[in-house]
Amino acid sequence: xxxxxxxxxxxxxxxxxxxxxxxxxxxxxxxxxxxxxxxxxxxxxxxxxxxxxxxxxxxxxxxxxxxxxxxxxxxxxxxxxxxxxxxxxxxxxxxxxxxxxxxxxxxxxxxxxxxxxxxxxxxxxxxxxxxxxxxxxxxxxxxxxxxxxxxxxxxxxxxxxxxxxxxxxxxxxxxxxxxxxxxxxxxxxxxxxxxxxxxxxxxxxxxxxxxxxxxxxxxxxxxxxxxxxxxxxxxxxxxxxxxxxxxxxxxxxxxxxxxxxxxxxxxxxxxxxxxxxxxxxxxxxxxxxxxxxxxxxxxxxxxxxxxxxxxxxxxxxxxxxxxxxxxxxxxxxxxxxxxxxxxxxxxxx
Amino acid sequence: xxxxxxxxxxxxxxxxxxxxxxxxxxxxxxxxxxxxxxxxxxxxxxxxxxxxxxxxxxxxxxxxxxxxxxxxxxxxxxxxxxxxxxxxxxxxxxxxxxxxxxxxxxxxxxxxxxxxxxxxxxxxxxxxxxxxxxxxxxxxxxxxxxxxxxxxxxxxxxxxxxxxxxxxxxxxxxxxxxxxxxxxxxxxxxxxxxxxxxxxxxxxxxxxxxxxxxxxxxxxxxxxxxxxxxxxxxxxxxxxxxxxxxxxxxxxxxxxxxxxxxxxxxxxxxxxxxxxxxxxxxxxxxxxxxxxxxxxxxxxxxxxxxxxxxxxxxxxxxxxxxxxxxxxxxxxxxxxxxxxxxxxxxxxx
Numbered sequence: 001x002x003x004x005x006x007x008x009x010x011x012x013x014x015x016x017x018x019x020x021x022x023x024x025x026x027x028x029x030x031x032x033x034x035x036x037x038x039x040x041x042x043x044x045x046x047x048x049x050x051x052x053x054x055x056x057x058x059x060x061x062x063x064x065x066x067x068x069x070x071x072x073x074x075x076x077x078x079x080x081x082x083x084x085x086x087x088x089x090x091x092x093x094x095x096x097x098x099x100x101x102x103x104x105x106x107x108x109x110x111x112x113x114x115x116x117x118x119x120x121x122x123x124x125x126x127x128x129x130x131x132x133x134x135x136x137x138x139x140x141x142x143x144x145x146x147x148x149x150x151x152x153x154x155x156x157x158x159x160x161x162x163x164x165x166x167x168x169x170x171x172x173x174x175x176x177x178x179x180x181x182x183x184x185x186x187x188x189x190x191x192x193x194x195x196x197x198x199x200x201x202x203x204x205x206x207x208x209x210x211x212x213x214x215x216x217x218x219x220x221x222x223x224x225x226x227x228x229x230x231x232x233x234x235x236x237x238x239x240x241x242x243x244x245x246x247x248x249x250x251x252x253x254x255x256x257x258x259x260x261x262x263x264x265x266x267x268x269x270x271x272x273x274x275x276x277x278x279x280x281x282x283x284x285x286x287x288x289x290x291x292x293x294x295x296x297x298x299x300x301x302x303x304x305x306x307x308x309x310x311x312x313x314x315x316x317x318x319x320x321x322x323x324x325x326x327x328x329x330x331x332x333x334x335x336x337x338x339x340x341x342x343x344x345x346x347x348x349x
Numbered sequence: 350x351x352x353x354x355x356x357x358x359x360x361x362x363x364x365x366x367x368x369x370x371x372x373x374x375x376x377x378x379x380x381x382x383x384x385x386x387x388x389x390x391x392x393x394x395x396x397x398x399x400x401x402x403x404x405x406x407x408x409x410x411x412x413x414x415x416x417x418x419x420x421x422x423x424x425x426x427x428x429x430x431x432x433x434x435x436x437x438x439x440x441x442x443x444x445x446x447x448x449x450x451x452x453x454x455x456x457x458x459x460x461x462x463x464x465x466x467x468x469x470x471x472x473x474x475x476x477x478x479x480x481x482x483x484x485x486x487x488x489x490x491x492x493x494x495x496x497x498x499x500x501x502x503x504x505x506x507x508x509x510x511x512x513x514x515x516x517x518x519x520x521x522x523x524x525x526x527x528x529x530x531x532x533x534x535x536x537x538x539x540x541x542x543x544x545x546x547x548x549x550x551x552x553x554x555x556x557x558x559x560x561x562x563x564x565x566x567x568x569x570x571x572x573x574x575x576x577x578x579x580x581x582x583x584x585x586x587x588x589x590x591x592x593x594x595x596x597x598x599x600x601x602x603x604x605x606x607x608x609x610x611x612x613x614x615x616x617x618x619x620x621x622x623x624x625x626x627x628x629x630x631x632x633x634x635x636x637x638x639x640x641x642x643x644x645x646x647x648x649x650x651x652x653x654x655x656x657x658x659x660x661x662x663x664x665x666x667x668x669x670x671x672x673x674x675x676x677x678x679x680x681x682x683x684x685x686x687x688x689x690x691x692x693x694x695x696x697x698x
Binding site: 005007008009041063064083084086087089090108111134140248249251252255257259262263264268269290291293295307319323326346348349 | 354412438460483488656668669697
């Protein structure tokens, strides 16, 4: 089937570009002897995760237990969940998972460590726990190498837990310093840092600059989007993920309305201007989204689209877009080759 | 089961409030002799649509053909799709639907009218088409009563189409004038305007002020959210929809991180400050969302939450939130009474 026969709105992945993106990052990380542990939250598709493993990844990263459950069901046996897992039921599910496959997690507080230790004792297994470090992103994470060392000691002393190293997101310039300082604080206790897990697509080509990093978790690199094009990590040419849409109204000379709104593109901005990039009309601006309508200002475009015309959009943030769709189309050139189920869509628990 | 046993993040509907919201709008519209045609894009749940029909709705509104297909499968027999439906496959699906149930649609251009007429001729049926009017929202819609009258004439003259009246969103103050002027222009052709369909939750309690309106399409009124609380159409007390979340990190004195991010709450802002209202900490500000993390500033709160504490959030825009989840919980007080499938989730074609 030709892609133009697909009903819109529909997310389409360029398979040639997808494969090249997977190979390119793997080659770079191989060259620098950094393990590749891709984050599958971007695509949530087991077939793409398998392509990443086949290329040389050592395992995958999932953000929630439910996401990891879907991937374990699909046959993946080494999953990192860099999240504070809290609550009796979630911990029970984590232990069920840890009995089936190789799982590691993170913690940034004694509260989380205590819960993991209790659950692991109850399940009769040993769980690997890394310390999440805030290296400037100001999300989760301990606030200093001193806090990291303290929590590492707590993990080491907690029954049925194994201290697995340090994790941060995104990898920051000061990561080596953070790791070395923590390492120094732990030396007298004979605690070693076996894994240093960095992450992020925007800074992926600089991963080797932090010599202490042992593995990298990138998610978006497989698809690409406007957020990762901004720092140049992905280019217009390497971007593999687009949403095909149709112009359904041209109420005024300058205004156009697309059949893709916030339920197809999401309202993620993160500092970008407009809600997506229209490939055929680069000067156009998607200035607003309502649920099923994309509001476009075509005033800056010399040629303007007709009603019924199809236009393709590079979304601002592909991860949240693929999470909106049950299926994603894979195309080779203009021919549909595969339709993938977004198996882990909606897995937020 | 007590709601506190639910794993977070999870959307929970207060059934008492839901029922009251459904009754309240129905009573108001009944009093003013305005037909109620609720928009089910907010909840996408057939059981709630049935509650709306049982309360007295004359039919339902869906935004896309695929959404209407799900509702037709669930037994609904009168569906309005106020959208420009374009493309061979979509039109074929629309005709299949129109053979099963009573369907009406809209158009704002001769292009759309032509497509509908061709499809209806091919299917051998008569389709009711209303003219979408832009009464100030600047989305789709013809730009003046003159254009509305012209398109009404085009519909009337198109084989297998029936001109059904005028539609706008949201209902504006000038709606009566727009309708009356269009009516005047059509009088000499003996074309009458049988339906005037207005819509929106923010202005729903003013629907009666436009005397020409024959039906009202409100969506959010069943749940309520911050967007509809802003103009006072919904209050904190009548809001029936909340997302239960857990505090998973307290990395600094003021910062808290929730287990609900943009894949649970969406990044819709529409001019609001922050990405949701935390009921237990009204002074807190959800200042950012990443995919699985809600970033909260608790500095303005005298008492601050502990790690592991559960907090409930009124989202900015409930329609896009319910579209993120496969299931929504219905609770009576603190007891779970029902778990609904969001049957029409992800129906964007």
